[in-house]
Amino acid sequence: MVSSDEVRELLADSGAEVRPDVPLAGLTTLRVGGPATVAECADEAALVRTVGALDAAEIPVLLLAGGSNLLIADEGFPGVVVRIANAGVELTADSVLAEAGAVWDEVVARTVAAGFGGLECLSGIPGSAGATPVQNVGAYGVEVAGPLRRVRLLDRASGEVRWAEPSELGLGYRTSLLKHSDAAVVLAVEFALDPTGASAPLRFGELAAAFGAQEGETRPAAEVRDAVLRLRASKGMVLNPDDHDTWSAGSFFTNPVVPEPEVERVRAAIAARVGDVRVPVYPAPDGVKFSAGWLIERAGFGRGFPGADAPARLSTKHTLALTNRGAATAADLVALAHTVRDGVAERFGVRLHPEPVTVGVTV
Structure with missing residues (x-):
């Protein structure tokens, strides 16, 4: 196991903040997991340099952002946990560009508040924006594969940073090529939005019933987001530290x-x-x-x-x-x-x- 002092020296010029013996339970929604050295990267440049340096030194890396889809052993992780904390969000006329560490539900909330539709059915899902194409996150009749426009990736073998099209990612039911490989790191994602503010078609029976709508109809995105959050909360699927x-x-x-x-x-x-x-x-x-x-x-x-x-x-x-x-x-x-x-x-x-x-x- 590499020491935290060695990691700190290796990453001295990376821009990452290195912390030793961090209990990983505090970084996951399951709230379990033993200790590890954590290198937190607040911007894309630091993330690229940090992963590159650790890979070159052949130090095991665990990428972690929101920690919402992760079960870590009680013994912790013997390498370095790279905490993805770049969190910028930018809206355009018909899309949203979110850095990988952005909190996913905050991204959705921002699009809805700005009058856009398309992501509202994915409200309340914990975790980061960068994890959504990895898992091809889905809920209430919508999967990320639908509105996803492109993904910015770091190729860990070559160091190249490029945009990848959804067709390259092998997106399937709760899976992708990204999920089953360590070859790339998601740096940012871009999603298409509906500037009219209409929701995605209501294709999940329980959600459509909440509006007395036929499946396939749309409703204002803000109303659908509120309904999705209520439904998720009733199932214990909206994070609450007291629940x-x-x-x-x-x-x-x-x-x-x-x-x-x-x-x-x-x-x-x-x-x-x-x-x-x-x-x-x-x-x-x-x-x-x-x-x-x-x-x-x-x-x-x-x-x-x-x-x-x-x-x-x-x-x-x-x-x-x-x-x-x-x-x-x-x-x-x-x-x-x-x-x-x-x-x-x-x-x-x-x-x-x-x-x-x-x-x-x-x-």
Whole structure:
């Protein structure tokens, strides 16, 4: 493990602020994770120089901004955590350019307040702007892949900084080429906006119902943002330091896509356990998408599982979120994730996959 003094010397001219033994729990929304040396970069130039210097010295790097989709081991991280803190936001006539460290919901709020539509369905999602294309963040019928115009990337092998088109990123359901590779660092993102102030089409039934609208209709972006924030808050999905249901990484498991030849087998397993019920499914390119939250509940893991005394529990508002009740460790959360994952697999023959990025642990 490299010492903090060595890191400070290496990064003396980078523009980064180096701090030793920082508890990473304080930098993630799950509020778990052991210590590490942190190099905080407040602008793009410092970020590029810092990553370049660490890579040249072959020091392991963990990139961290909002920490909302991250589960870090209790032992911490043995290399250097590069904190992405460049946070500029610029509006044009039909777009918004946000630096990677900008708080995502603040970006959305700023576009809506300025009279633009397009991002309002993504309101209340914790984390940074730079993480949104990595995860292809989505909610209430909108994915980042829709309004995304381009992404500014640092190529870690060559040091080149360039703009990349969405078509280069392999954007899919909660994934991208960026998520599964350390080859590039997101420096900034640009999104197209609707200058009329109309929302994106309402394609999520629950949200459309809130307006008495037909799916596909639009409403003023500001009204849709307010409705999305209310819906998310009711599920514990808007950060609140006083509400342990929000001490989470959001939805912990992705909705599983079952290949067509396996769908009837899964339906039969569900019917054998819970009877002839309506199963919420959605079309997917490679099969049929089932609701992970629905499967978790029907497998016997209700809200608040495994009980009031457990340090890590399913949210009391939303079974798809694994939450830290104030004193949980990463090991506690991993154990709960394994219990839920294995229970769903045993009962329905469907394997759930974690959505958060894991560091030093296996889920």
